[in-house]
Amino acid sequence: MSAGGALRLVLGDQLSHHLPSLRGLDPARDVVLMAEVMGEATYVPHHPQKIAFVFSAMRHFAGELRARGVPVAYVALEDEGNTGSLDGELRRAIDRYQPARVELTFPGEWRVWKQMRDWQRTLPIPVEVREDDRFFCSIARFRAHAQGRRQMRMEFFYREMRRDHGVLLTGEGEPEGGQWNFDAENRKRLPKGLVPPPPFRVEPDAITAEVLALVARRFGQHFGSLDGFAYAVTAADATRALDHFIRHGLADFGDYQDAMAMGQDTLFHSILSPYLNAGLLDPRAAVAAAEAAYGQGKAPLNAVEGFIRQILGWREYVRGIYWLNMPEYAQGNALAAHRPLPAFYWTGETDLNCLAQVIGQTRRTAYAHHIQRLMVTGNFALLLGVEPAEIEEWYLAVYLDAYEWVELPNVHGMVMFADGGYLASKPYAASGKYIDRMSDYCRHCRYDVKQTEGPDACPFNYLYWNFVAENAGALRGNPRMAMMYKGLDRMSEEKRAAVRRDAARFIAGQVAGYGEG
Numbered sequence: 001m002s003a004g005g006a007l008r009l010v011l012g013d014q015l016s017h018h019l020p021s022l023r024g025l026d027p028a029r030d031v032v033l034m035a036e037v038m039g040e041a042t043y044v045p046h047h048p049q050k051i052a053f054v055f056s057a058m059r060h061f062a063g064e065l066r067a068r069g070v071p072v073a074y075v076a077l078e079d080e081g082n083t084g085s086l087d088g089e090l091r092r093a094i095d096r097y098q099p100a101r102v103e104l105t106f107p108g109e110w111r112v113w114k115q116m117r118d119w120q121r122t123l124p125i126p127v128e129v130r131e132d133d134r135f136f137c138s139i140a141r142f143r144a145h146a147q148g149r150r151q152m153r154m155e156f157f158y159r160e161m162r163r164d165h166g167v168l169l170t171g172e173g174e175p176e177g178g179q180w181n182f183d184a185e186n187r188k189r190l191p192k193g194l195v196p197p198p199p200f201r202v203e204p205d206a207i208t209a210e211v212l213a214l215v216a217r218r219f220g221q222h223f224g225s226l227d228g229f230a231y232a233v234t235a236a237d238a239t240r241a242l243d244h245f246i247r248h249g250l251a252d253f254g255d256y257q258d259a260m261a262m263g264q265d266t267l268f269h270s271i272l273s274p275y276l277n278a279g280l281l282d283p284r285a286a287v288a289a290a291e292a293a294y295g296q297g298k299a300p301l302n303a304v305e306g307f308i309r310q311i312l313g314w315r316e317y318v319r320g321i322y323w324l325n326m327p328e329y330a331q332g333n334a335l336a337a338h339r340p341l342p343a344f345y346w347t348g349e350t351d352l353n354c355l356a357q358v359i360g361q362t363r364r365t366a367y368a369h370h371i372q373r374l375m376v377t378g379n380f381a382l383l384l385g386v387e388p389a390e391i392e393e394w395y396l397a398v399y400l401d402a403y404e405w406v407e408l409p410n411v412h413g414m415v416m417f418a419d420g421g422y423l424a425s426k427p428y429a430a431s432g433k434y435i436d437r438m439s440d441y442c443r444h445c446r447y448d449v450k451q452t453e454g455p456d457a458c459p460f461n462y463l464y465w466n467f468v469a470e471n472a473g474a475l476r477g478n479p480r481m482a483m484m485y486k487g488l489d490r491m492s493e494e495k496r497a498a499v500r501r502d503a504a505r506f507i508a509g510q511v512a513g514y515g516e517g
Contacts, residue, residue, distance in 0.1 A: 005029030007099035009090060012040065012054040013108050013403055015061040016279035017235070020130035021105040027069045031097050034062050035075035035089040037082065043111070044397040047224035048215050049231070049366040053400055056204075056211040056233040057278055063207075064234075073097070077214060087115060094123065101125050106132040108277075109404040110326045135319060136161055136283065136312055142320030152321060152423055155181060158313030167287060167312060168294070168305060176294070181309065182254065182302035189438055190259040190267065197248035199266040200241040201230035208233055223346055223398055224363050231274060231400065238275035239285070245270040246289050246298075254303030258371045260354075260439035265361050269369045270307065273401035276315070283311050310370075318409040321423055330408060333388055334420030335427075335471050341381065341390040342510045352459065353445035354435050355380060366400040371438065373399075378415035379430055383463040384510065385470065388418040426480035429467055432458035453498040459506050466503035469496070 008021050010032055022032070036058065041051050055077070062074045073096075075082055075089050083089055090102070106129055107113050120127045131138065137145075141164075145157055159180050162168060168176045190196075204212060212226055220226075232238045245253075249268040256268050275281035287308050294304040322329070344350040348359040358372045368377070373395070381391040392411045396402045413423030432449040436442040442449040442458070451457035468475070468484050475481045491499075 004100045005031065005097070006101050006103045007031055007033055007090075007093055007097055008103040009033045009086075010061070011086075011105075011107060011112070012036075012058050013278050014105055014132075015057050015235075016134060016282070017064070018134065018282070019105050019279065020133060021103040025070060027071060030071070030103075031093070031099070032062075032065055032070055032072045033075075033090065033093045034058055034072060035082070035086065036077040037075075037086055037089060038077070038084040039086065041077070041219065044393050045222045046219070047362075047366040047398050047400065048219050048222050048226045049224055049229055050400050050402070051219055051222075052208070052211050052215045052226060052229055053231050053233065053274060053366075054278065055215070056208040057280060059207050059211065060234045077218065086112070087119075090119065091123075094125065099125060102127045104129045106130065108132075108406075110322075111404075134279065134282065135316060136165060137316045137320060139320065139323045142316075143324060146320070146324055151421060151425075152317075153425065154313055154317045157317050157320070158309060161312050161316060165287075165312065167308060168291060168301075177301045177305070182305045183309075185302040186254045186256075186306050187258045187438070188255045190256055190261045190264070194252075194256075196252075196256075196264055196267045197244075199271055200232070200244040202232050202237050204229060224366055228364070232280065235280045238272075238280035241275060242270070242272060242281060242286055242289055245272065246293050250290060250293055250299040250303055250307060252303065254300060254306045257306055257369075258438055260357075260369075260372055260376070260435075260441065262357060262440055262444065265365055265367065267369065271367060273315075274367075276311070277401050277403055277406060283315070287312055315406065318423075319405050321409040321413065322405045325422075326408075329419065330389075330392075330412065332412065332419045334418055335385070335416070335474055337382075337385040337416065337418070338387050339385045339507065339510070341386050341394060342384070345377070345391075345394050351446045352380075353447075354439065354441040357441055362398050366398065368399070373410075374415060374428055375430060375434060375438070376441075378411070379428060379434075380460070380463075382416055382427060382429055383460065383467045384507065385467070386416075388412055388416045391416065420474070421478065426478055427467075427471075427475065429464060430460070431464040432460035435460065453495075453502055457502065459502075462499045462502040463506065465491070465496075465499045469499065 008025060008030060010019060036055050062072045065072050073093055083092065102123065102125060104116055104127065107116065116129055145160060146152060170176060212229060216226055232241050249270060253268040259267060272281060272286060276283055290304045290307050293299040294301060345359060348356060348363055350356050354376045358368050358376045362368050392408060395411050396404060396407045409423055413419045414428065417424065417427040432442060436449045447458040448456050449458040452461045465488065468488050476485050
């Protein structure tokens with residue numbers, strides 16, 4: 001680096017050659033800083049596969065920059081002198097390279113943004129933070145959408161995004177197929193005999209093998225296994241993963257995106273969110289590939305629209321919610337839920353087969369699809385009345401694609417209804433009937449999903465009605481809960497007493513750390 005150059009810090013979820021803070025880089029004057037630090041690996045006890053994925057992807061990205069002639073100051077986790085924090089490594093690099101300024105891209109998490117603002121105030125040189133334009137919707141654009149709205153609804157935002165970006169529109173600017181949303185067609189159970197495609201896999205290369213050994217050595221005590229790690233860690237392989245999904249998964253994704261099945265970890269899901277959220281895959285490329293498949297007649301509209309809605313709609317929406325409302329958003333607890341997270345979320349040891357399946361899969365792969373997260377692990381935490389912060393930390397810790405900007409609104413608003421209906425119009429609470437309808441989990445469970453009371457009844461059944469009763473003060477006035485409260489009001493006093501008794505017994509066992517579950 002020569003006098004007047006810039007130090008450009010690239011974070012582990014910013015691994016894109018189109019990153020704003022890399023634009024205009026002068027290899028003769030500038031240096032890119034990348035650092036593996038304990039602070040980022042342990043602010044929650046991340047799944048070992050998450051740490052391995054990020055560290056390996058960072059090392060590969062640094063290699064690609066160097067191959068392009070870009071000077072990279074790379075700090076590995078066990079390098080001598082590593083301070084263990086982004087702040088310490090940035091200050092060390094400033095002392096070493098004496099840059100004229102620091103260039104950053106806006107981060108994905110509030111705690112890192114707070115650090116960046118501190119750097120702007122305390123560092124002896126200018127610190128420029130550039131907007132992260134890798135998203136479809138800028139924060140300013142989302143703020144304009146939210147102006148004057150007391151409640152936020154993804155559907156209206158999603159339609160605006162479709163129009164803004166000309167996605168799945170006819171020549172007249174109307175939605176393809178005559179409607180914006182085909183979600184009602186995407187709720188089929190996996191039929192017998194339909195075999196999903198194998199997930200895309202990448203065998204670890206020498207860099208990844210070295211990282212896996214490091215993570216096993218330093219983070220082996222964290223929840224999760226490293227066995228079978230096969231995620232893409234480069235942009236080239238992430239693009240291959242997208243191509244694999246478009247060819248083999250997209251056509252059936254729509255029909256079966258809500259299905260769950262034992263022995264089928266991925267079904268027809270894309271498993272692209274880790275690559276999108278780390279910067280290895282451009283969301284515009286993913287949307288364009290799906291839209292092209294529809295145009296070429298390779299995938300039906302309900303599948304293509306459902307996939308695009310997750311990226312152009314939901315992903316952008318939750319990011320907007322996060323940055324519009326943080327840090328206060330994380331403090332809400334509209335249902336006054338304060339029970340502890342059951343210990344089995346960290347062990348997977350439970351008689352509830354649906355939870356054992358999803359948590360076991362999460363332990364093995366650091367992945368579960370959205371219905372497994374929302375309607376199994378999430379629904380159970382909601383019905384049980386778990387403290388929102390505890391289940392939020394769990395989701396942030398155990399999933400490969402979890403960063404707070406996407407995890408927190410999903411769990412706080414969608415799963416736990418802790419924002420009181422700001423993000424979702426009603427709690428996603430369901431009895432065991434939903435899980436039985438969408439999966440084969442209940443057939444192999446010690447509990448009977450058809451029983452509603454007693455020690456052999458599915459706990460989801462009585463916990464559901466207990467949840468409805470416990471939260472009547474907060475939820476009875478919600479129009480979308482009217483049928484539930486009519487059902488509660490018709491219930492006999494004997495039945496209500498059985499619900500209270502069974503729920504109290506089960507909850508006491510969870511809080512004590514033993515018993516059913």
